[in-house]
Amino acid sequence: MEIFCTSSSSVLRRIHNEKKQLAKLILIAPFLFGTSAYAIDSNGLNATNTTITQQKSRTITGTVVDKDGEPIIGANIIVKGTSNGTITDINGAYTLEVPDNAVIQISYIGYLSQEIPVKGQNSIKIHLIEDTQSLDEVVVVGYGTQKKGEVASAISSVKSDNFVKVPTTDAAQLIRGQVAGLNVVTPDANPVGGSQITLRGAGTLISSATPLVLIDGVPGDLNTVSPDAIEQIDILKDGSAAAIYGTRGTNGVILITTKSARGEMPTEVDVNAYVATQQITKKLPFFDAAGYRQLVEQGKAGAQDEGASTDWLDEVMQTPLTQIYNITLRGGSKNTNYVASFEYRGIEGIMKRTKNQMYYPRVEITHRMFNDKLKLNANLSGYKQTYFAGSDDDNGFNKEVYRNAITYNPTTPVRDAEGNWSESPAKTDYLNPVALVEEVEGENQAMNLRMHASASFTPIEGLEIKYLVSSNNYYQTRGYYETTKHIASYKNGRTGFASRGTKRKVDDMSELTASYRKTLKDHTFNILAGYSWMRTNWQFYWMQNFNFPSDDYTFNGMGTGQALKDGRANEFSEQKENKLIGYFGRFNYSYKGKYMFAASIRHEGSSKFGANHKWGNFPSVSGAWSIKDESFLEDSKLISQLKVRAGYGITGTEPGDPYMSLNTLDFGTYVYYNGGFIKTTRPGSNPNPDLRWEKKKETNVGLDFGFLQDRITGSVDYYNRKTEDLLWNYSVPTPPFLYNSMTANGGSIRNTGVEVSVTVVPVQTRDWQWITSMNYSTNKSKLLSLSSDQYVSNDYSDQGWLPEPMQMASHRIQVGEPIGNFYGYKSIDIDENGHWIIEGADGKPKPIEEQVPEDKKIIGNGLPKHFLNWNNTVRYKNFDFTVTMRGAFGFDILNSAKLQFGSPIMLTRGNIFNTAYDKVYGKVPLADDQGLQYVSYYVEKGDYWKIDNLTLGYTFNFNKWLKSLRVYGTISNLATITGYSGIDPEVGIGGLTPGIDDKSRYPAARTYTLGVSVKF
Template sequence: MERICTESLPPLRKMHNEKKRIAKLILIAPFIFATGTYAADGSNVQNEASPMITQQKTRQITGTVVDKSGEPVIGANVVVKGTTNGTVTDIDGKYALDVPDKAILQISYIGYLTQDIPVGNQNVMTIRLVDDTQSLDEVVVVGYGTQKKGEVASAISTIKSDNFVKVPTSDAAQLIRGQVAGLSIVTPDANPVGNSQISLRGANTLLQSAAPLVLIDGIPGDMNMVSPDDIEQIDVLKDGSAAAIYGTRGTNGVILITTKNAKGEMPTSVDVNAYLATQQITKKLPFFTADEYRNLVAQGKPGAQDDGSSTNWLDEVMQTPLTQIYNISLRGGTKTTNYVASFEYRGIEGIIKRTKNQMYYPRVEVTHRMFNNMLKLNASLSGYKQSYFAGSDDDNGYNKEVYRNAITYNPTTPVRGEDGKWSESPSKTDYLNPVALLEEVEGENQATNLRMFASATLTPIEGLDIKYLVSSNTYNQTRGYYETTNHIASYKNGRTGFASRGTKRKVDDLSEVTASWKKTLFKDHTFSLLGGYSWMRTNYQFYWMQNFNFPSDDYTYNGMQTGQALKDGRAAENSEQTESLLIGYFGRFNYSYKGKYMLAASVRHEGSSKFGANHKWGTFPSVSGAWSIKDEDFMEDVKPLSQLKLRAGYGVTGTAPEEAYMSLNTLDFGTYVYYNGSFIKTIRPASNANPNLRWERKKEANVGIDAGFLDDRLTATVDYYHRTTSDLLWRYQVPLPPYLYSDMTANGGSVRNQGIEVTVSALPVQTKDWQWQTSVNYSTNKSELLSLSSDMYVSNDYSDQGWLPEPMQMATHRIEVGQPIGNFYGYKSIDIDETGHWIIEGADGNPKPIADQVPDDKKVIGNGLPKHYLNWNNTVRWKNFDLNVTMRGAFGFDILNVAKLQFGAPIMLTRGNILNTSYDKVYGKTPLADDQGLQYVSYYVEKGDYWKIDNVTLGYTFNFNTWVKSLRVYGTISNLATITGYSGIDPEVSIGGLTPGVDDKSRYPAARTYTLGVSVKF
C-alpha cells in the first residue's frame, strides 16, 4: 500500500471544512447540555465537567482512499488500530477521523491487502490500496453464510460482477457463461423469451429437472427473477459437500446470487446504465432461391411447382430488432441505516417479427441497525413485470412453425393471391404460410413476480448471530391467444376463430431460523457453528380454457363466452391446484487451526409431503477438509509458491419428485363414454399409490488442489469428482391386478458421473498503464447408466427416448445399462447404391439395402453430450481503455441435423422447398433418389465440435472530479464467430434431458448481437 501525504490543507479547503464543523456544532447544540460535549463531527467526547474522566488529546485526520488506478474507493474501512474508533470512506473515497497521538490507521477493503499506517504528524493522508493477489480473505458465499476463500474446503466458484459477460439479456445465467469449469450454460437460440439450459457435472437424473437450485440473497428463485445489473456476485456450489446443506434440492448444484447492497456510512451514489442493441442472423440455411427452384420445375422434378412469383420468405418474417435497456440505482446510508433502490426497463426484440420481451424490474431494500449494532433489520421488495407476444397457445411466445415454413415455403409463391387472400395449400400436411401465421393471430402473455422478504438478526454477544427470515415469492401469469377466421387452422378444422385463455399462480412461502456462532480460542483455533430450521410451502394454481366458432374476431380472446364450442361440449377446459411442504433441520461445524488445517461437516434432516408415507424424511450429511500445505514450516523457503491447498470432501444430496402427488392414488374424472344414446362422465384410476416413493440420492466425492505462484500472478485449481445417483425415479410397467393402473413412478435405477475440472488464471502483464488478465478453464465428464431396475421394480435394460416428428415418427436416442447418457440410436449408413438408395450396416455387421431394415439393425451412431468443454477469458487494460474477449468451445459430441435429414432429401420437394445440397452426391457417388424416403441414418449425425469467439467488449472510462464521478462507454459484439465443421445453423444445441444434441428443424435462429452501452456514476 502506498501513501501520498500532505502536511496541510489548501486555504479554501480549510475554510470549507471549518464551515462544515460550525454547521454541525449548530445542529447539535441543543444536545450539548443534556448529553455532554460533542466533537465537530458529531462524535461524543468526555464531559469536561467530570473531573473523574481523563481525556486523551486527539486531532482530526482527513484524506482519500483510492485504488491502483486512482479511483476513489467507496466503503473502505479506516480504523484506529486496537480501538473501535473508525469510519468508512464516502462516495468520493474521503474519510475524516479523530485520532490520538502516535495512532496507527488500519485500512481494509475486500480484495485488497489490509495495511497498518502510522499517522505520525500528518494531517492529510491519501492512501492507495494494493490488490490482494492471494485473495484468501475474499468473501465466498456458502450455504446460509459466508466464508473466507482461504478457509473453503469444498468446490466453490465465485464470479464477481466485474467479470460478468457483457450481453443484453434477462437471463442471468448468460452472465457467467464460460466462467465456471464444469458448469455448462447453453443458449440454443436467440428467442428473446428463451432461457439458457444449465447443467453441472453431467446428467444425474432421468425424469426430473437437471437445473441447479438458484437462491437469490438466500431465497429460492430463478435466473430471470433478478435484473442482471443488480447482481454483485454469483457463487456456484459444485460438489456434494458444499450443497448437502440444501438436502433434497442440492443434487444438481446450487447457484447463489448476491445482489448489490450498501454498507456503512456513505452518501447517496447514483448509477445509470443504458444499452442499445441490435441483432442479425448468424447463418441462413442454403435453400433454393426462386430462380433455382424454377430450374427444378424445368427439370420436371416431382413436387416442384412454379407459382409465378419470387418471394424470400425468410426476409418476410424477419426484422432488424432494436433492444433498449435502462437501469438506474441509488445506494447510500448512515452508520445505522442503509438503502438500495433501483429500477430497470428491458425491451428485448428478436430477429423474428413480433417477438419481443418487455420487462420492468423494481427493487427497494433497507437495512437498519439498532442498539449499537446488536439488532439488524433488513427488508426488501423486488420482482418484475413482463409482457410478450403470444404467437402460439403456450408459454413460449414464439410459434416454431413460422421459421420452419419460412425456409420451406415455395419461393415462387406470392405472399397473397390475386384476390388479396393469403396463399395457402391446405391439402399439404404441415405446410403453412409463415406470414399469415404471424398476422392472423393475436396474443399476449403477461406475468408479474413479487418477491418480499424481511429478516431480523440479533447479536446478543460478539460472534453469535440469531437470524429469523421470512419471505414470499408470488408469480402470476395471464395469457390469451386467438386465431382469426382467416387463419389456416380455421379453414382446416372447419371453424370460425379459435381462442385460448389461461392463468398460472405460484406462491413460495419461506420461514427460516438460523443461529451461527464463531469464536477464536488461543489465537490458533477458530470454530464456527450453524444451526437452523427451514419451512417452505409451495402452492400452484392453474387453469385454461379454449373455445371456437365465434360470431366475430373483434373481441379475440376477451370474449370467450361468445364462442359456441364450449356450449356444445366440444372445447376443452381444465383447472388444478397443488400444494407441497418442505421442512428441514440443518447444522454445520467448521474448524480451522492456524489457517492450515480446516474441517467442515454438515447435516440436513429434511421431510417433504411429496414423498411416500414410508419415506417422508431423509438425512443428508457431508464432510470436507483442507490442508494449506504452503503454510507449513517446511514450505517457507519455497518462494515462488504463494499458495498450495489440498481439499477433499464427501456429501449426500437428494432430488425430490417434481409433482406434488406422485405417491398417491389419484382418479381421473375427464373420460367420457357413449352409453344409452349419450356421453356420460366416468371415473377411473389415474395413478397407483406408492408409499415407498422417496428422494433420488446422490453420493459424491471430490478431491481438489489450489495452487498459486509468484504472489498469485499465476493460480490453478484442479478438481476430480465421482458421483453416483441411486434410487432414480422412473416409470415402471406393473401388472393389472393387483395394481389399478398400468404403470407407476418408483425409485429404481442408478447413474454414475465422474470428471475432472481445471482452472488456470494468470496476470502476465501488470504495469502502470498495462494489465492483462487471462483465465482458462477445462472440464470433462463421463456418464454411465448403471441400472434401470430395483429389487421391487424391474425394467428393460434400455429405453428409447426422443421423437422425430411426422413423417418419420420414431425415437432418436436410447438409454441403456452400461452406456453413457445421450446416445443416438438409429441405422448406420455406410454407402449408397447406384440408384441412390441407402446401404446400411445390418445387425451382423454386413451391408444391406435400407429396404431390408429391421429394428435389430439399429445401433449407437453418436452421442449428443460434449465430452470436453474449454473456455478462455481475457481482459486487457491500457490506461482508460479496456478490452474483454471471451471464447468457449465444446468437443467430442455429435449433432442430429434434423433440418438436413428432412429438408435435404429430394422426396421432400413434394412438401415445399428443400436445401440446395439435396442433389449433391452422397459419399461422392450419386445423389439420393427422388423416391428415397426419409430415413434416420448416421449420415445425418454430424460432428458438433465448435470454438466460439463468444463476446468482445471494448470500452473507455472517463474520470471526472465533478458531480459526475465517471462515465464508461463501450461496445460489445456477442456470438461474433463460430469455428465448426457442423453444417447446420449453429452447433450450440440443446443438451437437456435424455435427448441431447438434436438440432430442431423449427428452432428459433441463432443471432449475432451488437450492443452500445454507457455507464455513468454520480
C-alpha cells in the same frame, strides 16, 4: 525517511517474486505494447513521464521493498491527479520529479496501495504490505459466508466486474464460460427463451436437472432478478457444499447476491443504458426463386412455378432494436442504508413480433440499532413481463413460422391476385409463414412479486440469530387467438379459435438460523444450526373456444364462442401444494488457518414422499490442508498458495408431482346409465407409499494453487458422483395394480469428471494489465442400472420422437452406456440408384429397404465430452478490452434440417436444400424416391470454438459529483469455428435427448451492443 504503508486496499493477494528474469520481462512489457512515454537509462529502467510540470518541483529518490526488505520490481509510483509517474527498477529503486506539494501513489499487484505526501522530502523508502484479501475474500455458502481461504469444498465465485457484458434475460449468461463444470448453453436467439444449464453431467432421468437458485437466500429463477442488480454469483458444485440444502441440492446450487449499501456512505447514483441490435448468423442453403425454377424446368416432382420471387425468411424477419435502462440509488447513514433501483428491458428478436418487455423495480432497506446488535432488513422486488404470444403456449414464438419460411415455395407470392393469403391447404404441414404471423393475436403477461424480510440479533460477540421470512409470488395470464382468415380455421372448419389461461405459483418460506464463531488462540470454530419451512402452492387453468361471430374481441370475448356451449372445446383447471421442512446444522473448524474441517447434516421431510419415506438425512464432510502455511513452504517465493481439499456429501431430488405417492381420483370417464351418460369416479393412478428421493453420493478432491506472487493461480478438481434410487416410470402387472405404469425408485447412474481453472497475469504495469483465464472440464456418465429389487425394467429405453414420416425414437439410454446416445441405422454407402446402404446387425452391408429394428446401432452421442473456455481482459490506462471464447468437443449433432430438407423427395412438400442433389459419399445423389431415413449420415460432428463476446470500453474520470463515465461496445456470438453444416452447433444438451438441432428452431443471432455506465 522510511515509510511503512499499512492502509488502503486491493483485490488480490500477490506475494513478491524475486526472480530477476521474470521481473525484467515485466519491466520490458510496456515497450512491447509501444508505450513511448518511458525511457531506459544505463542503471536499468527509469520510466519517467515526459510531461513537464509548471510548478516548483524537486526530484525524489528511494526504494520500494516488501516486509522482508526485498525490492519490489515494477511497482507503480505516480503523482496523484497527473499522469506523471515511474516504475521501480530491478533493485526496487525509483527516481521521480514531483511538485513540492505532491502526493505520490504507490501500487503493486498483491500489495495494499498507498498515498504519501512528499512534504519537502528528497528520499522516501516505502515498505508495501501484502494484501491478504484474496484469502480473506468472502464467498457465499449455504446459510452464510466463509473466507475463501477457509473453504474446503468445490465452490466458484464470480464478481460483477467479471460478468459477460451481453443483453440477456437471465443471469446464467453473465457467467457463461467462467466456471469449470458449469455449462451454459443458449440454443437459440428467442428473446423469451432462457439458458440451459448443466452442472457436472446428467445425474437424473426424469427429474429436473436445473440447479437450485437462491437470490439473497430466497428461492427464485435465473430471470427473477435483473442482471444489472447482481453483485456476485457463487456456485456450490460438489456434494459437501450442497448437502446443507438436502433434497434440493443434487443439481448444484447457484447463490445470487444482489447489490446493496453498507455503512455510512453518501448517496450514489448509477445509471446504465445500452441499445443493441441483431442479425442472423447463418442461413440454411435453400433454393432461391431462380434455382427453384430450374427444378421446374427439369420436371422435378413437386416443383411448381407460381410466378413470383419471394424471400420468405426476409418476410418474417426484422431488424430488432433492444433498449435497456437501469438507474440505481443507494446510500445511508451509520445506522440505516437503502437501495432503490428500476430497470426497463425491451429485448427484440430477429423474427417479427418477438419482443420481451420487462420492468424490474427493487427497494431494500437495512437498519441497525442497539449498537449494531440488531439488524433489520426488508426487500421488495420482482418484475413485470409482457411478450407476444405467437402460439398457444408459453414460448412466445410459433416454430411453424420459421420452418415454413425456409420451406415455402420461393415462387409463390405472399398474397394471391385477390389479396388473400397464398395457401396450399391440401399439403400437410405447409403453411404461409406471413399469415401465421399476421392472422394471430396473442399476449402473455407475467408478474413476479418477491417480499422478504429478516431480523439478525447479535446478543454477544460471535453469535448471530437470524430469522428470515419470504413470499415469492408468480402470476401469469395468457391469451391467444386465430382469426377467421387463419389457415387453421379453414382446415378445421371453424370461425376463429381462442385460448385463455393463467398460472399462479406462491412460495412461502420461513427460516430460523443461529451461528456462533469463536477464535481461541490458533483454533477457530463456527457452528450453525437452523430450521426451514417452505410451502409451494400451484394453480393453473385454461380454456379454449372456437366458432366466434366476429374477430373483434379476440381472446377477450371467450364467452361469445359457440364450441364451449356445444361441449366441443376443452377446459382444464388444477391446484397443487406441497411442503418441505428441514432441520440442519454445520460445524467448521480451523487450526492456524492450515487445517480446516467441516461437517453438516440436514434432516428433511417432504409431503411429496410416500408414507414410508417422509424423512431423509443428508450428511456431508470435508477437509482442507493449506500446505503453503507449513514451515517448509512458508518462506517460498515461488509458491504463494497451495491447498488440498477433499469432500463427501449426500444430496437428494424430489419427485416433480406432489401427489405421485397418493391415491388420486379421476372424474373424466362417462358411462351410460338409465338412459343417459353420467360421470364416474375411479382411482386415477397407482399409489406408491415407498416413493422417496433420488440420492446422490459425491466425492470431490481438489487442489488450489498460486505461483509467482499469484501471477498464476488456479484449481483442479476431480469428482465421482453416483445417483441411486433414480425416479423412473416402470411397467407393472395388472392386477394387482390398477394401471400398468408406476413412478418408483430404482436404478443408478455414475458421473465422473475433472475440472481445471487457471488464471494468469502476464502483464502488470502502471498503464498495462493483461489477465487471462482458462477453464476446462470433462464429464463421463454411465447408466449403471434401470432396475431395483422391487421394480424390474429392460436394460434400455428408447427416448425422443422424430416426426413423420420417420416416426421413431432418436435416442436410447442403455445400461452400461453413457446418457445421450443417438440410436438409428448406420449408413455406410449408397447404391448406383441413389438408395442408402446400411450396416446390418451382423456387420454386413444391406439395402435400406431390408432394414429391421435389430439393425439399429449407437450412431453418436449428443453430450460434449470436453468443454474449454478462455477469457482475456486487457487494460491500457482508461481503455479496457475483453474477449471471451468457449468451445465444446467430442459430441455429435443430429442435423434434422438436413435430414428432412436435404432429401429430394421432400420437394413434394416445399422447398429443399440446394445441396439436395449433390453426390453422397462422392458417388451419386439421393434418388428422388429415396424416403426419409434416420441414418448416421445426418449425425455430424458438433465440435466448435466460439469467439463468444468482444467488448471494448473507455472510462472517463471526472470531478467529485460525476465519478466516472464508461462507454463501451460489445459484439456477442461474433464467430464460430466448426465443421457442422447447420445454423449453429450450440444446441440443447439437457434431458435424455441432447444434441438435436431442431429444424424449427428460432435462428441463432449475432448481437451488437453500445452501452454507457455513469456513476454519480
